[in-house]
Amino acid sequence: DTGVSQNPRHKITKRGQNVTFRCDPISEHNRLYWYRQTLGQGPEFLTYFQNEAQLEKSRLLSDRFSAERPKGSFSTLEIQRTEQGDSAMYLCASSLGGVMNTEAFFGQGTRLTVV
């Protein structure tokens, strides 16, 4: 399977705990995106990487959120001191980037429930 892989698929955590999600993009894709999605809504942009560089971060993103892509391959998204409002589906996508190659391929997501 050469698609985008996300782990874990589901995570239940207590409020105040830290959580970390992992995304493995399609190997030749240089762009990697993190989105958050709540029920019935479109994906909300969080951040994206071009190779290992984090080029943009949503202004709505709390400083409790941090993402890394240390070697330009897999990426991690960490949420510190989780709150109930963080409960959502966290989606990762990758693409080749550029004008004609922005088609994004998504993983199955990580569903986070903060109790």
Next chain:
Amino acid sequence: TQLLEQSPQFLSIQEGENLTVYCNSSSVFSSLQWYRQEPGEGPVLLVTVVTGGEVKKLKRLTFQFGDARKDSSLHITAAQPGDTGLYLCAGTFPDSNYQLIWGAGTKLIIKP
């Protein structure tokens, strides 16, 4: 700031009926994509349109890109329950570093 508006937000119809959903922007798209998402899964790419006036067909789905490249439509003929899902459009714009900008989606339910 580019915004994508999708309409309707919600649509529930009977199997066999036809439907059209829309995606509009006040800015000119560089490219536009349609995705379909089922509950608990990530969005899956259906089509990419780039040229104004372009029409693409995918079985019973017909995608049209407006001549001015500011709008797009998705038409489904003889809808089936398997078409149920969230239909999302996403576009790129020249001044957004070609990052995808997403609409909020149209939730489609096809009743048997």
